[in-house]
Amino acid sequence: MSTKANAGRSPRPITGRTVLLYFVSFFGVIFAVNFYMVRVAVSSFSGVETESAYKAGLSFKNDVAAAHAQDALHWTVEAALQHGDAPGIVITARDAEGQALMGLLPEIRLAHPTDKRRDVPLEVVELSPGRFRSVTPMPEGQWDLVIGLNRDEETVFRSKSRIVL
Incomplete structure (x- = not known):
């Protein structure tokens, strides 16, 4: 055809x-x-989680000692997500007797689970002794909430938990 x-x-x-x-x-x-x-x-994504695995390995002993010292304090540190007109994270820190902790400087950040370049440091204000609130706008998604409480240039409490915003 x-x-x-x-x-x-x-x-x-x-x-x-x-x-x-x-x-x-x-x-x-x-x-x-x-x-x-x-x-x-x-x-x-570079694929690098730590800059130097050797240095991270050397500091492991110090990290373990800091974790044991933190456990010995028996502090209660809670984080709650506030919704509404002014969304934010409220952190409450109490000692072993339930009293509010004073004289702490918080360092709070949202750490991206796979890319350190996308981490978001949160600016916080102290609402009352031992109670802090973030004022930085928070992006949606899955994050690691890293809470560090410092006293006299030394980190006395550190936690890391996965949250979804």
Whole structure:
């Protein structure tokens, strides 16, 4: 069955040059897409969680000692998410007897679970002794809430918990 357009035309022969052109074009497209994907992957996430695993390993003993010292204090530190007109996180810190802790400087941040570059430090105000509220707008998503309570330039309490905003 032939049409008028194809009636006088003979089929085009497949030559070595045509096969080479198709072959090079096919792998050229594959190479270009792979190059683009690798570039996007490397620029969006480096894959490095700690800058120096060796130094992190050396400080492990200090971290364990700080955790034992923190447990010995028997403090209760609670974080609550406030909704409404002024959303924020309210942190309440109490000692073993239930008394509000005074003289603490909080360092609170939302740590992104996979990319340290997206961490958000939260500015806080002290509502009353041992009670703090974040005033920084918080982005939605899944975050690690990192609470550090400092006294005289020393971190006396540290916690990390996963939250969803």
